[in-house]
Amino acid sequence: MEILGMRKVSAVVFDMDGVLIDSEPLWRKAEIKVLGNYGILLTEDDCKRLMGLRTDEVVKQILKDFDADYSVEKITREVLDAVCVLIMEDGKTVDGMFDIVKTLSDKNIPLAVATSSPMQVVNTVLEKTGLKSYFNTVVSAEKFPYGKPHPEVYLQACRLLGFSPTECVAVEDSVNGVISARASRMQVIAMPDIESKENKAFGASDVVVSNVEELKTVLFRLVF
Numbered sequence: 001m002e003i004l005g006m007r008k009v010s011a012v013v014f015d016m017d018g019v020l021i022d023s024e025p026l027w028r029k030a031e032i033k034v035l036g037n038y039g040i041l042l043t044e045d046d047c048k049r050l051m052g053l054r055t056d057e058v059v060k061q062i063l064k065d066f067d068a069d070y071s072v073e074k075i076t077r078e079v080l081d082a083v084c085v086l087i088m089e090d091g092k093t094v095d096g097m098f099d100i101v102k103t104l105s106d107k108n109i110p111l112a113v114a115t116s117s118p119m120q121v122v123n124t125v126l127e128k129t130g131l132k133s134y135f136n137t138v139v140s141a142e143k144f145p146y147g148k149p150h151p152e153v154y155l156q157a158c159r160l161l162g163f164s165p166t167e168c169v170a171v172e173d174s175v176n177g178v179i180s181a182r183a184s185r186m187q188v189i190a191m192p193d194i195e196s197k198e199n200k201a202f203g204a205s206d207v208v209v210s211n212v213e214e215l216k217t218v219l220f221r222l223v224f
Contacts, residue, residue: 003207006187009169009222011161012104013154013181015052016115018173019191020101021125022094023087024051030082031058034075040066048196052176054116054147055079084124093129096212100219105134109223114157114170114181118142136161149176151184158184169222171215175201187222191215 018024028047035042040062050058056076063070104111112135115122119140126132137160141147144156158165170181170188173196181188182204190205191212202208209215 003218003221006169006206006218006222007166009167009187011110011112011158011163011168012219012223013112013114013157013161013168013170013186014101015170015172015174015177016113016122016125017117018051018094018193019171020094020097020113020131021087021129022092023083023125024173024193026086026090027083030079030086031062034078034082035059035062037078038068038070038075040068051196052116052148052172052174052180054141055118057147080118080120084121087121087124087128091125091128093131094212096216098129098131100212100216101131101134104219104223107224110161110163111135112157112161113138114141114153115139116141116147116153116176148174149179149183151180154181154184154186158186169219171219172205175199175204178202178205189215189218 014020028044031047032042050061056072059072059075117140119142122138122140139153139157141153144152154170158168165185168186170186172178172181172188173191178188178190188205190202190208192202207218209218
């Protein structure tokens with residue numbers, strides 16, 4: 001883990017799914033179940049390659065891949081409803097992340113969430129984890145023309161925090177998220193899951209950490 005060359009920052013912007021809450025498996029479970037009801041048999045790998053995209057974009061791509069003619073809007077709603085149920089039942093904050101967020105907030109470091117998930121899911125996650133009060137702002141790509149890997153969700157988060165993207169650092173777990181943050185000119189810390197960490201595309205980030213303890217070390221060096 002090498003962080004030479006990274007600048008000090010004034011604010012931190014977190015991705016949500018897979019960073020704050022261990023929800024990526026729940027998303028895959030919801031997608032596989034809902035699309036299965038339409039006769040589309042997805043694998044875990046089918047879902048993983050679309051990590052970081054907005055839900056409607058995921059559904060649109062799946063329907064295209066399977067040459068299926070169903071309503072994107074209807075299936076998207078069903079996936080969102082399903083994942084919210086799963087989050088309330090089984091969602092857990094990524095071990096150690098609550099303490100990191102609380103410590104940064106207690107030290108008056110401005111914090112934001114920048115996510116491709118719609119506010120329906122964001123609100124469910126923040127309620128389940130108890131993290132809402134620690135963030136200065138929460139930005140969803142739901143209403144933007146494009147979600148990640150387009151940089152707009154990160155650009156908007158930085159604007160609302162009152163800082164230039166070059167004064168902020170992003171924490172991401174997906175390649176699409178890393179591309180999004182990097183395109184906004186932010187520094188990027190990647191924390192991929194075990195199955196994805198060998199993906200060379202994460203080299204686009206400034207540093208790749210293997211776990212939350214390494215993330216804590218890097219973040220605290222950058223902000224304190």
